[in-house]
Amino acid sequence: MFGPLVAAGLEGVDPDSGPIVDLGAGTGRGVLAVAAALPTADIIAVEPSAAMRAVLMARVGSDERLRQRVTVVGGDLDAVRTPEPFAAVLAMNMIGHLDRTARKVFWTSLARRLAPGGPLVVNLQPPSEAVEVMETPASAVVVGRRRYLGSGRAAPTAADQVTWHMTYRTVEDGVTVAEERVSYSWWVLSEAGLRDELSVAGLHAEHLGPPEAGVYIGRRPAGR
Structure with a gap:
C-alpha cells in the first residue's frame, strides 16, 4: 500500500x-x-x-x-x-x-x-494517545539461511509520550544467534x-x- x-x-x-x-x-x-x-x-x-x-x-x-x-x-x-x-x-x-x-x-x-x-x-503511527502497547511483531525478513525478526512494545511516559522498546532477533535453524534491544521516545x-x-x-x-x-x-x- x-x-x-x-x-x-x-x-x-x-x-x-x-x-x-x-x-x-x-x-x-x-x-x-x-x-x-x-x-x-x-x-x-x-x-x-x-x-x-x-x-x-x-x-x-x-x-x-x-x-x-x-x-x-x-x-x-x-x-x-x-x-x-x-x-x-x-x-x-x-x-x-x-x-x-x-x-x-x-x-x-x-x-x-x-x-x-x-x-x-x-x-x-499508533498509538494516537499515551497508552500501553503490548509486544507486537513489527517485521520479519528472510535473507539466505537467516530470519530477521523485529517486535516492539510501548509504555506511556508522559501525557503525550510513550517509550518504545524494540527487540531485533536473528534466527538460524530455529536458534536465536543474535539479539539487540533498543528503546526510544515517541510523541503521540x-x-x-x-x-x-x-x-x-x-x-x-x-x-x-x-x-x-x-x-x-x-x-x-x-x-x-
Missing part, C-alpha cells in the same frame, strides 16, 4: 517546479516510491541516522538512474540548502520523533518552503491534533487513502 499511496499523494505534481523532499528517508523506501511515481524528479532524501543513511546511500549508489537525481543529506529540514520551493514533501514514519514545540517549528518552516499547492504526505499525535497543528501553519489536511492507513495530505492553498 505504501507505494500506491505515495503515488496518489504526488499526483499532479510538476517535477520541474522544484525538488521532492523525503524527510526521515530511512533506508530509502520512500525514495524508491517517489522515483517510480515521478521518473524525472529531483529528489532530496534527508536522514539523520548515520546507520540508515549508509543503507540509503548503498541503495542509491547501486542504481545509476537514482545516482543522477537523488541527493542524500544528513540532518533535518534545516540541512536542505536549496533555495527553491519544494514541489512536494514526504514525512513518513517520522513525526513522532518531534515533541509539540519541535513540531510547531517544523510545520511553520515546512509551510514556508512548500510551493503553493504542493502536497505534504505525512502519516500518523491524534488526527484532530494533526489537523489543528497543520491549520495553524497554514496547511489544510485531508485523508489520503483509507482512513485506517493513517496517511494524510496537507497543502498550502494557492495564493498563500
